[in-house]
Amino acid sequence: LKSWYIGAFQIPGVAEAALTAQDSLILRRLYTTEPRPPYTSDEVERYVKAFNTPGAAEATVNYYRAALQLGGFFSGFTESAYSVIDKPTLVLWGEDDAYLTTNMADPPTRLVPNCTVVKIPDATHWVMNDASDEVNERLVSFVTS
Structure with missing residues (x-):
């Protein structure tokens, strides 16, 4: 399942802790291995700094939480939700x-x-x-x- 992380993001506090742990190691790896070409060190530092601003990690994962609550991503779109x-x-x-x-x-x-x-x-x-x-x-x- 490509989007497994969306399920993990549903547990309040867990995703935020994982994404900011060990000097944001997950984010650093993500930004230096996935994009083509990878982000530069300076770009990664700007993203990590922004992500670690108080409230930013929670706001980021809340997008995924809200999407599932509205019936999106996995269950498909419904007329009542959108x-x-x-x-x-x-x-x-x-x-x-x-x-x-x-x-x-x-x-x-x-x-x-x-x-x-x-x-x-x-x-x-x-x-x-x-x-x-x-x-x-x-x-x-x-x-x-």
Whole structure:
């Protein structure tokens, strides 16, 4: 299961402790092994510092907690949990994401009828880092169209 960590994040305090333990070792490994190219030492230090700001770790994992409470990620989308988004929507997704499956990029048409999904080959969970030129081009094109 690619998204196993989302289940682990449901236990209050556990995820926050794990992600900040040993000078944020998990975060440091994540940012230096996953993105292509890996983040620089200076970039990693900025992320670690921001993540260790009081309340930041909890706020980060609360995103995943809320998603499951709304019925998202694993149980699928339900009409009662989500409102229809009728505005133009763009999803940029890395096809080599180690944590989320590519089918998660495709929202139900009944909920997001005006959605364009772009799956970028050779990009990971950090698609904006891995394919920054393509991401920027697609964003500029989307917001100016």
